[in-house]
Amino acid sequence: MPLVLTDEQRMVKDSADGFFAAEAPVSQLRKLRDEKQADGFDRALWTKMAAMGFAGVAIPEQYGGAGLGMVAAGLIQEAIGRNLSLSPFLSSAVLSATIIAKGGSEEQKAALLPKMAAAELIVALASDEAARHAPAHVATRAEPSGNGFRLTGTKGFVLDGNVADRLIVAARTSGADEDATGITLFLVDPKLAGVSVARKIMVDSRNAAAVALDGVQVDGADVIGEAGGGYALLEAALDAGRACLAAEMLGVAAQSFDTTVDYLKQREQFGQKIGSFQALQHRAAHLFCEVELARSATLRALQALDAGDDRAPFYVSLAKAKAGDVAKLATNEAVQMHGGIGMTDDYDIGFFMKRARAACETFGDSAFHGDRLAKLLHY
Amino acid sequence: MADTDFRAETRDWLQANCPPEMRKPVESDGAVCWGGRKWRFKSDAQKLWLERMAAQGWTVPEWPKAYGGGGLSREDAKTLAQEMHRIGARSPLSSFGIWMLGPALLKYGSEAQKQEHLPKIARGEIRWCQGYSEPGAGSDLAALRTSAILEGDHYVVNGQKVWTSYADRADWIFCLVRTDPAAPKHLGISFLLFDMASEGVSTSPIKLISGYSPFCQTFFDDVRVPAHNLMGEAGKGWDIAKYLLTHEREMIGGMDFAATGRDALHQLAKTALGDAIPGLLRADIVRHEIDALAFGLTMERVKDEAKAGQGVGALSSMLKYYGTEVNKQRQELIMAINGSDSLLWEGETKHEGDMAKGWLRSRANSIEGGTSEVQLNIIAKRVLQLPGA
Numbered sequence: 115m116p117l118v119l120t121d122e123q124r125m126v127k128d129s130a131d132g133f134f135a136a137e138a139p140v141s142q143l144r145k146l147r148d149e150k151q152a153d154g155f156d157r158a159l160w161t162k163m164a165a166m167g168f169a170g171v172a173i174p175e176q177y178g179g180a181g182l183g184m185v186a187a188g189l190i191q192e193a194i195g196r197n198l199s200l201s202p203f204l205s206s207a208v209l210s211a212t213i214i215a216k217g218g219s220e221e222q223k224a225a226l227l228p229k230m231a232a233a234e235l236i237v238a239l240a241s242d243e244a245a246r247h248a249p250a251h252v253a254t255r256a257e258p259s260g261n262g263f264r265l266t267g268t269k270g271f272v273l274d275g276n277v278a279d280r281l282i283v284a285a286r287t288s289g290a291d292e293d294a295t296g297i298t299l300f301l302v303d304p305k306l307a308g309v310s311v312a313r314k315i316m317v318d319s320r321n322a323a324a325v326a327l328d329g330v331q332v333d334g335a336d337v338i339g340e341a342g343g344g345y346a347l348l349e350a351a352l353d354a355g356r357a358c359l360a361a362e363m364l365g366v367a368a369q370s371f372d373t374t375v376d377y378l379k380q381r382e383q384f385g386q387k388i389g390s391f392q393a394l395q396h397r398a399a400h401l402f403c404e405v406e407l408a409r410s411a412t413l414r415a416l417q418a419l420d421a422g423d424d425r426a427p428f429y430v431s432l433a434k435a436k437a438g439d440v441a442k443l444a445t446n447e448a449v450q451m452h453g454g455i456g457m458t459d460d461y462d463i464g465f466f467m468k469r470a471r472a473a474c475e476t477f478g479d480s481a482f483h484g485d486r487l488a489k490l491l492h493y
Numbered sequence: 494m495a496d497t498d499f500r501a502e503t504r505d506w507l508q509a510n511c512p513p514e515m516r517k518p519v520e521s522d523g524a525v526c527w528g529g530r531k532w533r534f535k536s537d538a539q540k541l542w543l544e545r546m547a548a549q550g551w552t553v554p555e556w557p558k559a560y561g562g563g564g565l566s567r568e569d570a571k572t573l574a575q576e577m578h579r580i581g582a583r584s585p586l587s588s589f590g591i592w593m594l595g596p597a598l599l600k601y602g603s604e605a606q607k608q609e610h611l612p613k614i615a616r617g618e619i620r621w622c623q624g625y626s627e628p629g630a631g632s633d634l635a636a637l638r639t640s641a642i643l644e645g646d647h648y649v650v651n652g653q654k655v656w657t658s659y660a661d662r663a664d665w666i667f668c669l670v671r672t673d674p675a676a677p678k679h680l681g682i683s684f685l686l687f688d689m690a691s692e693g694v695s696t697s698p699i700k701l702i703s704g705y706s707p708f709c710q711t712f713f714d715d716v717r718v719p720a721h722n723l724m725g726e727a728g729k730g731w732d733i734a735k736y737l738l739t740h741e742r743e744m745i746g747g748m749d750f751a752a753t754g755r756d757a758l759h760q761l762a763k764t765a766l767g768d769a770i771p772g773l774l775r776a777d778i779v780r781h782e783i784d785a786l787a788f789g790l791t792m793e794r795v796k797d798e799a800k801a802g803q804g805v806g807a808l809s810s811m812l813k814y815y816g817t818e819v820n821k822q823r824q825e826l827i828m829a830i831n832g833s834d835s836l837l838w839e840g841e842t843k844h845e846g847d848m849a850k851g852w853l854r855s856r857a858n859s860i861e862g863g864t865s866e867v868q869l870n871i872i873a874k875r876v877l878q879l880p881g882a
Contacts, residue, residue: 117794118801375877390881395873402872403811410790436787484779493759493770493778 115417117410119185126171126186130193133166138199140462146200147319153277154313154321155200160233163201170231172211172354178228179211184354184419188361188412195365195473198465200320202236204358205274210237210282212354213299217339217347222301226280238278239355240269240302240325241348247478249352250294250345254327256285262333263287265300265308268326273476275323276313278304283327287342299344301336302327318465318472353430356477357419360412360433363441363473367405370441370448370466374398377452394451401444408433408440428490431483438480441470499569503576510545512538516581518756521847522705525587528617530664546585547616553591556599560607561615567800589658590614590621594667597737601684601725610665610686622689623741624654624668624711625734632867634669635678635731639713641670641685643720643727648672648685650693650716656861660696660709663689669734672727684730687718703853704838704846738863742813743792745862758782758823762830774829781826785819792816810875814868817858824855 119127138159146154163169171187173179180186187208194203207230214226214237229235244251254267265285275281281302289296304311308330314322339347375398378389388394415433418426445467449456456463474480515538519525526532526539534540546552549563554570556562565573577584595614598607613619630637639652650670660666665688673681689696693716698706725733758778762770770778795808827848828835835848859865873879 116797116801117790118797118803375879378879387880389879392870392873395877395879396866396869398877398879399814399869399872402876403815406808406811407784407787407791407815410794411787413794414790432783432786435783439783480783481776484776484783487783488759488775488779491757491759491782493763493768493775 115421117413117417119189119413122182123185123189126182127189127193129166130168130190131196133162133168134193134197134199137162138194138197138201140198140465143198143200143319143465144462154315154319155202155274155277159199160201163203164231164233168203169207169233170211170227172208173215173227173231177215177223178231180231184357185413185416187354188358188416191358192361192365192368192412195362195469196369198366198469202238202274202277204355204362205238205278206230206236208358209239209273209351209355210280212351213239213282213338213347216350217299217344219335219338221335222338226301235279236274236277237280237282238272238274238323239351240272240275240281241284241352242271242477243267243269245270247475247482248292249348249477250297251292252284252286252297253291254283254285256287256298256300259331262331262336263298263300265302265327265330265332268324270322270324271314271476272311272323272325274321275304275311275325276321278311278323280304281309281325282338283325284344284348285327289342294345296342297344297348298341299338299347300332301338302330302332306330306332316472318468320469320472349427352477353427354419356434356483357412357415357430359473359476360408360415360430360437363437363470364405364408364412366466366470366473367408367437367441367444370444370463370470371398371401371405373463373466374401374444374448374451381453388451397447397451401447404440404443408437411436428487431478431487431490434478435480435483435487438470438474438483442474445470500572500576503573504579506549507576507580507582510542511577511580511582512542514538515542515583515585517583518581519583521844526583526585526617527587527620527659527662529620529662530618531662532617532620542583543585543617550615552586552588552617553595553615556595556611556615560599560611561613562611567796586617588614588617588620589623589663590619593623593737593741594621596740597667597684597733598724600736601733603724605721606686606724619664620659620662622657622660622663622666622711624657624660624666626656627653628655632864634734634863635682637669637671637682639668639670640674641672641683641718643672646720648718648720648723650685650687650713650718652713654711654713655699656708657696657711658707658709658861660689660711661698665689666694666711667724667737669730672730676728679731680728682730682734683727684724684733685718686722686724687716691716691718693717701853701857703850705850705854707854739809741862742809742868745813745817745858758785758826758830761827765830765834774826777829778826781819781822784815785823788815788819810863810868810871813862814859814865814872817855818865820858821855824852828852 167180168190170179171182175181211230256263256265281304283300283302284297286296287298308328310326312324316322381388411433415429418429448463449467452463455461526543551563554563554565554573558564627637641648641650668685670683670685671681672683693714695712696709699708700706762778837845838849839846
């Protein structure tokens, strides 16, 4: 498949770029942070994102979505990265929608997906337990009980867990804590007895929650997919999320880079524009190359997911690792080249560096994905 | 033609026509086919493979059929490359004529020049070399001083070139010369084609740190060149030079990535070390492979975007800069993987010394065709439009 956008994808890109720049620029993030707003995002924006078809981008048309696939989802998240827009897009529209669309029963799909596409229902994924991403590390237990299961354990870093109407919980129905087999995915209403959700405010002003499950009784009908076979479904959703995070980091890197190049053309020292200094020109030119590499890897990963390519996990890890490294480099160089003003809270560039770091740590950093890529290549 | 039809036909044709010997990885630089009047084929299979591919026009699949090309679309050419890669088929012909002069001839050459030169390039009959750098004109190429003075219907060329790749084995040269010494430095340059067998041309190889001598000093002493061998207009040679350099840079940046049969770095590590790759070395290999893979995808994307009329342009400098740096890193890691074995310089088997020589050869990648620093200057100026760049 050629590494270019289709006409339809270019339309999605144009509308997403315009939408987020106008409706959810960095100033909105700053306002929500400063006001310590309880939800941590603007629900009116999320409703507009549904009207644009963004909330349902990865949901099939028969369930009320736009059914545009992962390249389109990635383009939306790239625009989110450029503007640091806050919404439950990644958690609900990408991760949870992927799990339900791929593994849900007909009843689950019909009950949940149309509401998710309409921004009437937010579903968050509660999978990570260790601070360093290790998707098979699931110590949360699901013991048979009544006509269902009782869930006990704790989940950390549940993106948008504090605003979720439903949680998708990875729990172990068999096996040891690190086994890939024996993991089952459950749909859990956070209002059930025994569920506690604590909002954690992160360095990037985004929401993550710590979720504790203390003997939570769920029904057999709340199992998503096969009991004990949830890991493949979880990995598929994580790969969709990782590819979209790569796209977001690409947006973060590209915007930081553009802002920095503009600054180099304006700021004067020693009686000349600092962009005329070769020491800075070469670093900027190198950064340009790095952003282009991240763009290529990200597009191929998203395309591979849409094509159902066997090599999708390989390309996803390539993209997540490369885009993560580039986003860190681009944002650190941005702060350095801005000098003192780059360190001030008044100036936006610091937000980009914070988001790059957080997105990098989410669902596996460059070391995690480099290791995964090597293992997929059998070394 | 539908992709599947072309793919199937190509697969059948390659199966029937690619000699088994030409499906093995190239074991050394000496086994690459360069063609030309002085060429001695290394085997019957090498000769046969070149002849068969040339008859199809597939040494230059995207050139027009009228000039010896295959007339293929980019998509079909990609399919051909994929099918060749699938069976490990070698490139039938390596050629500066194909990579550098050909594209410039197609764009700037007269009809007579195209008809004279392109088919011979496509068939591997004439081997070309490039006369660009001079002792006083390296990174500052436009400072070149080799002169060509029009006397009647001939130019008389005097001067010296340096770093002329394979000048001692080439049949013809495409050469930057100064035809107007009074004009501003970029405007006095012209682009001249001439036979290396002409009276007054002499070459002398330069021995490099790798022990190889791929480059020469080339001397011109009253060389008489027919005026109709001027390509484009007199004084407009710098435009052609820049256009051709973009192709050269893409070639140097992408050469090692396009090489079929080249083992991935982790394969080399597994061959040498099995599963006992030390942790930090493994991490270095992973980081290298991430960059190499992302770079390979970028080369692919740049071509796909160009075909679709998208993209940012002026990317040859990016490909040249990044591709050569990645390749240098690969060569460093090959040395590290193989430890003291990599240090062998001379030995009983002909492959001993290859690693050290390959490592040393690759140091030139970020110098030849414009240094990495020149490429970064170009990106800063043309793409980023930074002040004073």
